[in-house]
Amino acid sequence: MSSTPHTGVRRIPPAVNEPIKSYAPGSPERADVKARLAAMEQECPEIPLVINGKEIRTGDIAKATSPHKHAHVTATWHKATTANVQAATEAATAAQREWGSWTWEDRAAVFLRAADLLTTTWRSTINAATMLGQSKTIFQSEIDAACEMADFWRFNVQFASELVAEQPISGPGVWNQTDYRGLEGFVYAVSPFNFTAIGGNLPTAPALMGSTAVWKPAGTAILSAHYTMQLLREAGLPDGVINFVPGDANTVSDVALNSRDLAGVHFTGSTAVFNSMWKRIGSDVGRYKSYPRIVGETGGKDFIIAHPSAEASAVAVGLVRGAFEYQGQKCSAASRCYIPKSLWPAVRDQALAMMQDIRMGDVNDFRNFMGAVIDKKAFGRIKGYLDDAKQNATILGGGGCDDSKGWFVEPTLIQTENPGYRLLCEEIFGPVLTAYVYDDAKWSETLKIVDETSPYALTGAVFAQDRNAVHEAHHALRNAAGNFYVNDKCTGAVVGQQPFGGARASGTNDKAGSKLNLVRWTSARTIKETFNPPTDYRYPFMGAE
Ligand code: NAD
Secondary structure (H helix, E strand, O other): OOOOOOOOOOOOOOOOOOOOOOOOOOHHHHHHHHHHHHHHHHHHOOOOOOOOOOEOOOOOOOEEEEEEEEEEEEEEEEEEOOOHHHHHHHHHHHHHHHHHOHHHHHHHHHHHHHHHHHHOOOOHHHHHHHHHOOOOHHHHHHHHHHHHHHOOOHHHHHHHHHHHHHOOOOOOEEEEEEEEEEEEOOEEOOOOOOOOHHHHHHHHHHHHHOEEEEEOOOHHHHHHHHHHHHHHOOOOOOOOOEEEOOOOOHHHHHHHOOOEEEEEEEEOOOHHHHHHHHHHHOOHHHHOOOOOEEEEEOOOOOOEEOOOOOOHHHHHHHHHHHHHHHHHHHOOEEEEEEEOOOOHHHHHHHHHHHHHHHOEEOOOOOOOEEEEOOOOHHHHHHHHHHHHHHHEEEEEEOOEHHHHHOOOOOEEEEEEEEEEOHHHOOOOOEEEEEEEOOOOHHHHHHHHHHHHOOEEEEEEEEOOHHHHHHHHHHHHOOOOOOOEEEEEOOOOOOOOOOOOOEOOOEEEOOOEEEHHHHHHOOOEEEEEEOOOOOOOOHHHOOOOO
């Protein structure tokens, strides 16, 4: 592999957000994805590892199932052994020297081509895999797996072009330059189940900047991750640049974090797992060739607060869409809300009416608004919270669970009078929204409660028509959310429009799909060239008077 000979300051194609297709009855995209879904349900691929461009089958096989139909096996996948992970870290480290020497535009071409393949020939495959494997409706899949993933690939190229254009000034006789090098070694990319696009972004953002990756996808998103890897290979990604190693998380992490060549971690997932990786890197810090860059976007306890001046129906829609789309399994999902007494009857009744109307079931039936939660473990965890609410709070709507065919949890609205109740503090990661109703006169006190109730600070929204209330919320909640919404639901960030990430226990806030994130995957080299170097060591001030 080598870079293209080229002279010219290249202008990259401008990034635009991929338009979301409607999938309305009669549309061609609906026919395409339905045909692909029907075919994929029969396929059950055997998913290999990919190390240095070679497919590897270890024989240690796991099964992936559809969350909404857990008897249905969607794929089998080979789990990485310790030796495989070791080989992946070595392949990535070796590939980095060559890949990092490519011009950044030649690397960008791979991801721009990947984005175009994704939005054309691969669109129905990636969408169908996300629907079957992760139980997303076609709309939820389209905004994630097709649009957001393409946006990550296209916008990161644009942001990289802005970043590499940042060059130092030069005085007379000197030329100063910045060389944006990839990180020496490899980046360990660990992705969650809930967004196919995050799986596509975590290893490719470092790769665009000249780093290489060992990618461990979530076992619960293996089908879409497998097709993402195939697509990247078809786009021309050179061998060894991204190495695909699904497997037992502890086995894979043990080897990856033990490597002297670990140059960074690009993680999205729960706070507890990220903390354990950080701790491990910290205690082993002397082992590594460089200080690993540690980037993690983690949990959330996202809020919606309404002021008495808010419009009740806008609040109710914000709550229902924000809390229940993708079964509440977005890191940004609304899971606690604070509503004034005067507004509560209208907000509650409208939300409950919408919840009655929501259809939940197999995502093959496009009339459904919700599918199932991801797996048995999630089902058990969410059910535990609902059992707690039955004892210690009031369930106003939903509350039921059914695991006979799939991992189904009804959209649930709970009310509590205790602002410190655990369902207002802990991340549940399911379709469960807990409401705290406050006295209209206690707006300022309630803002303080919102700010101090949970350790997270990912997303949050304020609904108000009174501009002073909006100002006060902006100020009081400044550190309570990395993505803050005014009169809108707290989910649905779009690459290039609302760079995403939170602070406090929600992560390092390196804003996925932005220049701030790309900065983490480059190690700048400053070069000073002096055109006519001095030949006398003495300075003028040393002359005799
Ligand atoms: P998870 O932490 O269970 O898993 C994430 C990844 O880490 C998976 O690949 C998993 O296999 C791996 N993993 C698990 N244990 C590990 C270990 N000991 N060492 C190394 N890797 C390990 O999270 P999940 O259930 O896949 O995703 C849901 C979580 O992700 C929620 O907490 C959610 O808030 C968070 N999330 C955050 C963002 C964000 O941008 N802040 C985005 C999406 C998801």
